[in-house]
Amino acid sequence: MERNPDIRRDYVVKMLYKKYDVVVIGGGLAGLRAAIEAQSQGASVLIVSKLHPLRSHSGAAQGGVNAPLANNPDSKDDSPEKHCFDTIKGSDYLADQDAVEIMTSSASEIIYELEHWGCPFSRTDDGRIAQRPFGGAGFPRTCYGADKTGLYMLHTLYEQVIKHSIDVITDFMVTFLIVEDNTCYGLMGIDMAQGRLETIVARSVIVATGGAGRIYGKTSNALTSTALGMAIAYWAGVPLKDMEFIQFHPTGIISKHILMTEGCRGEGGHIVNKDSKRFMEKYASKLMELAPRDIVSRSIATEIEQGRGFVYPADGSGYVHLDMRHLGSAKIMERLPGVRDICLDFLGIDIIKEPVPIQPVQHYTMGGIDTDINGTTVVNGLYASGECACISVHGANRLGGNSLLETLVFGRRSGDAAAQYARAQRQKSYLPQSAINSLSKFYESHFRKIAQSSGKEKHIVLKKELQETMDRYVGIFRAGADLQIALDKVRTLKNRFKYLFAPATGLKFNCDITCHLELEAGIDVAEAIIVGALKREESRGSHSRRDFPNRNDTGFLKHTLCYYNPKGEIKVSYKPVTITKYQPEERKY
Amino acid sequence: MTEFRVFRFDPEKDKVHCFGTYEVPWEKGMTVLEGLWYIIDNIDGSLAFRSSCRAAVCGSCAMHISGERWNGKYRLACNTLIEKLLANGEGTITISPLSHLPIYKDLVVDMTNFFRHYESIKPYLIPSQTPPQKEFIQSPKERKKIEQSIDCILCGACYGSCPVAGTNPDYLGPHSILKTLRFYNDTRDTAKKERLSLIGNNKGLFRCHSIFNCQICCPKDLDPAGAISQMKMKLIFQKIKGLMGLG
Ligand SMILES: Cc1cc2nc3c(=O)[nH]c(=O)nc-3n(C[C@H](O)[C@H](O)[C@H](O)COP(=O)(O)OP(=O)(O)OC[C@H]3O[C@@H](n4cnc5c(N)ncnc54)[C@H](O)[C@@H]3O)c2cc1C
Ligand code: FES
Numbered sequence: 001m002e003r004n005p006d007i008r009r010d011y012v013v014k015m016l017y018k019k020y021d022v023v024v025i026g027g028g029l030a031g032l033r034a035a036i037e038a039q040s041q042g043a044s045v046l047i048v049s050k051l052h053p054l055r056s057h058s059g060a061a062q063g064g065v066n067a068p069l070a071n072n073p074d075s076k077d078d079s080p081e082k083h084c085f086d087t088i089k090g091s092d093y094l095a096d097q098d099a100v101e102i103m104t105s106s107a108s109e110i111i112y113e114l115e116h117w118g119c120p121f122s123r124t125d126d127g128r129i130a131q132r133p134f135g136g137a138g139f140p141r142t143c144y145g146a147d148k149t150g151l152y153m154l155h156t157l158y159e160q161v162i163k164h165s166i167d168v169i170t171d172f173m174v175t176f177l178i179v180e181d182n183t184c185y186g187l188m189g190i191d192m193a194q195g196r197l198e199t200i201v202a203r204s205v206i207v208a209t210g211g212a213g214r215i216y217g218k219t220s221n222a223l224t225s226t227a228l229g230m231a232i233a234y235w236a237g238v239p240l241k242d243m244e245f246i247q248f249h250p251t252g253i254i255s256k257h258i259l260m261t262e263g264c265r266g267e268g269g270h271i272v273n274k275d276s277k278r279f280m281e282k283y284a285s286k287l288m289e290l291a292p293r294d295i296v297s298r299s300i301a302t303e304i305e306q307g308r309g310f311v312y313p314a315d316g317s318g319y320v321h322l323d324m325r326h327l328g329s330a331k332i333m334e335r336l337p338g339v340r341d342i343c344l345d346f347l348g349i350d351i352i353k354e355p356v357p358i359q360p361v362q363h364y365t366m367g368g369i370d371t372d373i374n375g376t377t378v379v380n381g382l383y384a385s386g387e388c389a390c391i392s393v394h395g396a397n398r399l400g401g402n403s404l405l406e407t408l409v410f411g412r413r414s415g416d417a418a419a420q421y422a423r424a425q426r427q428k429s430y431l432p433q434s435a436i437n438s439l440s441k442f443y444e445s446h447f448r449k450i451a452q453s454s455g456k457e458k459h460i461v462l463k464k465e466l467q468e469t470m471d472r473y474v475g476i477f478r479a480g481a482d483l484q485i486a487l488d489k490v491r492t493l494k495n496r497f498k499y500l501f502a503p504a505t506g507l508k509f510n511c512d513i514t515c516h517l518e519l520e521a522g523i524d525v526a527e528a529i530i531v532g533a534l535k536r537e538e539s540r541g542s543h544s545r546r547d548f549p550n551r552n553d554t555g556f557l558k559h560t561l562c563y564y565n566p567k568g569e570i571k572v573s574y575k576p577v578t579i580t581k582y583q584p585e586e587r588k589y
Numbered sequence: 590m591t592e593f594r595v596f597r598f599d600p601e602k603d604k605v606h607c608f609g610t611y612e613v614p615w616e617k618g619m620t621v622l623e624g625l626w627y628i629i630d631n632i633d634g635s636l637a638f639r640s641s642c643r644a645a646v647c648g649s650c651a652m653h654i655s656g657e658r659w660n661g662k663y664r665l666a667c668n669t670l671i672e673k674l675l676a677n678g679e680g681t682i683t684i685s686p687l688s689h690l691p692i693y694k695d696l697v698v699d700m701t702n703f704f705r706h707y708e709s710i711k712p713y714l715i716p717s718q719t720p721p722q723k724e725f726i727q728s729p730k731e732r733k734k735i736e737q738s739i740d741c742i743l744c745g746a747c748y749g750s751c752p753v754a755g756t757n758p759d760y761l762g763p764h765s766i767l768k769t770l771r772f773y774n775d776t777r778d779t780a781k782k783e784r785l786s787l788i789g790n791n792k793g794l795f796r797c798h799s800i801f802n803c804q805i806c807c808p809k810d811l812d813p814a815g816a817i818s819q820m821k822m823k824l825i826f827q828k829i830k831g832l833m834g835l836g
Binding site for chain 1: 633706720724731778
C-alpha cells in the first residue's frame with residue numbers, strides 16, 4: 001500500500017529547476033563563499049539549502065577568525081609562518097602542511113576582503129580590526145566582532161550574495177547525489193515547502209553542509225548539524241577521512257550544552273575546580289587556560305574523574321566553573337555581551353556576578369569528506385568545503401578561530417575549482433540516460449521503503465540510543481573495549497533502522513521523514529568514526545586512547561580513509577600526511 | 590504538566606486552521622522549543638515548525654507565544670522558558686505562527702515577502718573608493734553607531750507584530766528600515782542619499798504609524814522603532830538641505 005502519495009516516481013525525473021554550472025549545497029560560510037567565487041568566474045550558480053542561509057550554524061560562531069594581521073600591540077611579530085606552525089603543532093602533526101601553508105598565507109588578504117565587504121569587526125583604538133588571544137596561538141591573532149563574529153561574517157557574505165543576485169533555493173533537503181561512472185551530474189532531494197521530491201542538474205556540485213555534531217547528545221552544534229551532508233558524499237563513493245578526530249570544546253554550559261566561546265578565556269577568564277583552584281597550571285603550565293582544546297578538555301575531564309568537579313544533579317554529570325567575574329562589567333559588556341545573554345536566558349546566571357557551570361561538549365568534526373587543497377574529491381565534478389570536508393588543515397585537533405578561516409579560504413578555492421571544471425564540461429550533455437536510471441534505482445531503494453514502512457521502531461528512540469552511545473563510549477577518553485561496544489551497538493541500530501516507522505504522511509515539512517533520513521546518515525557516519533577510532537591504536541590530538549596513551553608516528557602518522565560499503569563492513573585504508581617544513585616533535589604547552 | 594495549544598493548518602488539506610492540544614511534561618529550565626520537539630518526538634511527528642541553533646542567534650523560531658503569566662508576544666521559542674509563562678507550574682501555552690506571511694504548514698511560514706523587502710533596500714556595503722590595501726580605518730567610536738543594528742538576526746518578530754505590515758504587504762517593514770540604518774551609519778558606506786530614497790516613500794518610512802510593537806517585541810532588544818524615527822529625521826534634514834540648495 002502506498003501511504004505517502006507525495007513520494008511519487010514521476011516527481012523524480014521531472015526536473016523543474018533550471019540547469020546550473022555549479023550547485024552549492026549549503027548556505028553557511030563555506031557554501032556562500034564558494035558560490036560568490038564560482039559566480040565571479042562566470043559560472044551560473046545555485047545555492048540549495050535546507051535552511052535559509054542566514055539560519056546556518058556558522059551564525060552561531062562567537063569567538064573569532066584567525067589571521068596574522070599583527071594589529072594587537074602584543075602581536076607585532078606575528079606572521080603567516082608562525083600561524084602555520086601553531087596550526088601544525090596544534091594538529092599534533094596530522095595536518096597536511098601544504099594545505100595549512102595555503103590557509104595561513106591567504107588569511108590576512110581574505111579577512112581584509114571580508115572587511116571591505118562590510119563585516120563589522122570590533123576595532124582597536126587606532127581603528128584597525130581588533131584581535132584577541134585564542135588557544136594554542138603564539139600571539140593574539142583572532143579577529144573578532146564582540147562575541148558574534150560568525151553572525152557578522154554570515155550576514156556579510158549573504159549581503160554579497162544579494163548584491164550579485166545569486167540564485168538561492170531554501171527549504172530543500174538534499175538526500176542523494178546523482179553519480180554515474182564516477183562523475184557527479186546533480187542531486188536529488190526533498191523540496192520541503194512544496195512537499196515533493198526534486199532533481200537539480202548541474203555540471204559540478206559543492207557539498208558545504210557543515211558539521212555532524214548531532215550524532216552526539218552533548219554537543220554545541222545546532223539541531224540541524226546532522227551528518228546527512230557528509231553521508232551523501234560517502235554513499236556516493238567518496239571516502240570519509242580522519243573521522244575519529246572529534247573535537248570536544250572545554251566550555252559548554254551544563255544542561256543545554258550551548259557554547260561559551262574560547263574568547264571568554266582569551267579575554268582572561270579562568271577555569272576552576274570545586275576547590276576554586278586554577279588546575280590548568282598542572283596540565284599546561286605555560287599557556288594555562290589557553291592551551292589547545294584537546295588538552296583543556298582532557299584536563300577538565302580528569303579533574304572531574306578524580307573527584308574535583310561538581311555534580312550536576314539533573315543528569316549526574318560532572319562540571320567545573322568558568323569564572324569571568326574579575327574581568328569586570330565594562331569589559332564583559334563590550335567583548336562578551338552574547339555569552340552573558342546566553343547565561344542569563346538559559347541558566348539565570350549573570351557572568352558579571354557568578355561563575356558559570358561548564359563541561360566539555362562535542363564541538364567540531366575535524367574529519368570529513370576527503371578532498372585535496374582545491375576541495376576536489378575522487379568523484380569528478382564533486383567538491384566539498386567547510387566543516388563537512390577534510391583537507392586536512394586541522395589534523396588531529398583544530399585550533400579555535402581556524403574553522404571560520406577555513407570556510408573562507410577553501411570555500412573560495414572550491415568555488416573556483418568547480419567553476420573551472422564546469423567550464424571544461426560545457427560541450428558535454430548535462431545528464432546521461434544511465435544517470436537517470438540510477439536515479440530511479442535510488443528512488444526505489446529509498447523513498448518507497450519509507451513510504452511503505454510498517455515497522456515498529458521510532459526514529460527518536462534510535463536517535464537517542466545513538467547519541468547516548470557516542471557520548472558514553474566515543475568521548476574524550478577512549479578504549480578498545482568501549483569502542484567495540486559502541487561499534488556493536490551502532491551495527492544493531494543499523495539493523496533496527498530497517499524497521500523504522502514514519503507515521504506522518506506527505507513530504508511537506510515532514511519531520512518524520514527528514515529525521516528518518518538524517519538518522520540513517522548519522523548511523524553510517526558514526527560507524528566510520530568508531531571504526532577509525534578502533535583502528536587507530538595511538539593517542540594523537542583529540543583522539544585519546546587509554547590503552548594506547550602515546551603518539552605513534554611510525555605506525556599512525558597517516559590519514560584514515562573509510563569507504564562506504566552497502567553490502568557489509570566499511571573498508572578502511574590510509575594515506576600519508578604531507579610534511580613540508582616541520583618534522584613532528586613532542587607537543588608541549 | 591502543561592498544555593500546549595498549537596496552531597495547525599495545512600493549506601492543501603484543511604479549509605480552516607485549528608488548534609491541536611498536547612500534554613507536555615516539563616521541568617525547570619525547559620524552553621518552549623523543547624516542548625515543541627517533545628510533541629514531534631512523542632506525540633505527533635507531523636507537527637511543523639522551524640528551529641536550528643536553539644541559542645537565540647539564527648532567527649528560525651520566531652512565533653507568537655502566550656501563557657498564563659505573560660501576554661502573548663512574538664518571541665523566540667528557543668529562549669522562552671516555560672516556567673516564565675505559567676502561573677503555578679500549570680496552565681496552557683498557546684502558540685501561533687508569525688503573522689502576515691503565507692503559511693506553508695502549521696508554524697512554518699513562507700518568508701519570501703519578508704526577505705524581498707529586506708533585499709530591496711540594498712543591504713550591502715557600498716564603499717566609495719577602491720578599497721585600501723589593508724582594512725578601512727574605523728574608530729571604536731564610529732563603530733558604536735552601528736553596534737545595535739548589526740545584531741539583528743532577521744527573525745521576523747517585528748514584522749509579525751506590526752499591524753501595518755498586515756494591512757500593507759508592500760510595507761518594507763521595521764527590519765528593512767533598521768538594516769538601512771545599519772548601512773547608513775557605517776562610516777565605510779557612501780550611499781547615504783540613495784539609501785534614504787529607497788525608504789523615504791509610501792512603502793517605507795511614511796507607512797509606519799508609530800505603533801511601537803516592533804520595539805516591544807524584538808527578541809534581541811533592538812529598537813526598530815527608534816531606527817525609523819532616526820531615519821525620518823535624517824530624511825527631513827536632507828529635504829531641508831535640498832530646499833536651501835545645500836544638498
Ligand atoms: C557554537 C559554535 C561556535 C563556534 N565558534 C567558532 C569560532 O569562534 N571560530 C571558528 O573558527 N569556528 C567556530 N566554530 C566552528 C565554525 O562555526 C563552523 O565549523 C563553521 O561555521 C561551519 O561552516 P559551514 O559553512 O561549513 O557549515 P554551516 O554553517 O553549518 O552550514 C551548513 C549549511 O548546509 C545546509 N545543509 C546541511 N545539510 C543539508 C542537506 N542535506 N541539504 C541541503 N542543505 C543542507 C544548511 O542549511 C546550512 O546552510 C563554532 C562552532 C559552533 C558550533
Ligand atoms: S532556534 Fe535559532 S533563534 Fe531559535
